[in-house]
Amino acid sequence: MSIEKDIIKEFGAGIIRSGSAVVDSELLTIPVSPSLDVVLGGGIPEGSFVTFTGQPKCGKTTLSLHFAAKCQQSNYSGELCKDGRHVYFFNIEGRLKKRDLEGIPGLDLDRFHVIGSEPGKILSAEDYLSIAEKTINNVPGSVVILDSYSALCTEAEITSGMDKMQRADGAKLLAKFCRKIANVVPVNKNVVIGITHLMGNPTGYGAEFKEKSGQAVAYQVDVKLRARRFSPWEVAGTQIGQTIEWQVITSSLGPPGGRIEGYLRYGEGIDELTELIILGTDLGIIQKAGAWMTFSFAEEEEKPKFQGVEKSRIALSENPKLKKLLQNSVKDFLGL
Known part of the structure; x- marks a missing residue:
């Protein structure tokens, strides 16, 4: 009987795992x-x-x-x-x-x-x-x-x-x-x-x-x-x-x-919404021109545009679908 079988018999089957099992978990x-x-x-x-x-x-x-x-x-x-x-x-x-x-x-x-x-x-x-x-x-x-x-x-x-x-x-x-x-x-x-x-x-x-x-x-x-x-x-x-x-x-x-x-x-x-807007702007997912922010990631043909972070934040809070799109765009861009 191998040492592994002895150990399993005494301590249980789950205590020995292969390195591959650790990597794949x-x-x-x-x-x-x-x-x-x-x-x-x-x-x-x-x-x-x-x-x-x-x-x-x-x-x-x-x-x-x-x-x-x-x-x-x-x-x-x-x-x-x-x-x-x-x-x-x-x-x-x-x-x-x-x-x-x-x-x-x-x-x-x-x-x-x-x-x-x-x-x-x-x-x-x-x-x-x-x-x-x-x-x-x-x-x-x-x-x-x-x-x-x-x-x-x-x-x-x-x-x-x-x-x-x-x-x-x-x-x-x-x-x-x-x-x-x-x-x-x-x-x-x-x-x-x-x-x-x-x-x-x-x-x-x-x-x-x-x-x-x-x-x-x-x-x-x-x-x-x-x-x-x-x-x-x-x-x-x-x-x-x-x-x-x-x-x-x-x-x-x-x-x-x-x-x-x-x-x-x-x-x-x-404040996750503000963090999302700042990240989206830094990554170029949100287009910024002066105080205006254009949500270029949106599905609409005419992209939503808001003045400043606070108004953009309100728009995201009132539109869960838009928020989810921005979240996914940021994650996809960063490979998360």
């Missing part, structure tokens, strides 16, 4: 946003360990909620969750608000579960990571959002006095968490999203900022996005959101290093 890729899909190589595959990082208030939580809503769409359910993906949001920072959820179009709140402290029970880092591990093991295809790794506070830290300046053990716990779920996430086809904070590097050497999460997360991650900078987004003198420069630190589908500008509109989350 197809994972469902879930889009993030029109701009980010360009630099990610198409989106984020199920079974991924994901990190969003950046300065405070740059849109990390909004991006995670936006992506969660995408994961809940029926065409991205995957084979392990035919009734749709469930999202588990670990409210570690305790700052999730009503407006955060209401501002995400398409987010199914019946399949969105918030894990957080309550009166009489303040959850520790150990509690949060234990619940997350159980969720990943027992709810295949689920989306688990940990907001944030950096705010995890161990039981020892919670119960000690403010005068006790001890070294936080959160990084050690995260390392154990990563080890325990490393093989589960790709098998159960979960998506685990962790948000990290940047802190100043006091040494004066190397990078200006360091992430507060530990090295284990850096080794585990499949997809990592960093918000390098963000600035106010104004229309007619009124700030309606912010623009964010995202950088791909690592991607499962494409090379690292790509940068692109994304748009976050207050009350609506990631």
Whole structure:
């Protein structure tokens, strides 16, 4: 009897696969946003360990909620969750608000579960990571959002006095968490999203900022996005959101290093329509002459024409067929 047969007999037939089987296997890729899909190589595959990082208030939580809503769409359910993906949001920072959820179009709140402290029970880092591990093991295809790794506070830290300046053990716990779920996430086809904070590097050497999460997360991650900078987004003198420069630190589908500008509109989350229009214009799919934009991709003989991005955006929002045509034209052009 060959060694393969011995192993299969003892451990099961599915644990040995040929290299060809690995290459031929197809994972469902879930889009993030029109701009980010360009630099990610198409989106984020199920079974991924994901990190969003950046300065405070740059849109990390909004991006995670936006992506969660995408994961809940029926065409991205995957084979392990035919009734749709469930999202588990670990409210570690305790700052999730009503407006955060209401501002995400398409987010199914019946399949969105918030894990957080309550009166009489303040959850520790150990509690949060234990619940997350159980969720990943027992709810295949689920989306688990940990907001944030950096705010995890161990039981020892919670119960000690403010005068006790001890070294936080959160990084050690995260390392154990990563080890325990490393093989589960790709098998159960979960998506685990962790948000990290940047802190100043006091040494004066190397990078200006360091992430507060530990090295284990850096080794585990499949997809990592960093918000390098963000600035106010104004229309007619009124700030309606912010623009964010995202950088791909690592991607499962494409090379690292790509940068692109994304748009976050207050009350609506990631503004996909504006991103589509900007991409379409940059690629020449939308013809721009001064402030006027001609939708040359449209099927009509007389191509629709609109003045400015905002009016073009309204036209797309009112015409789903036109929006779909633009999406397909952009994807075809980029080979996504």
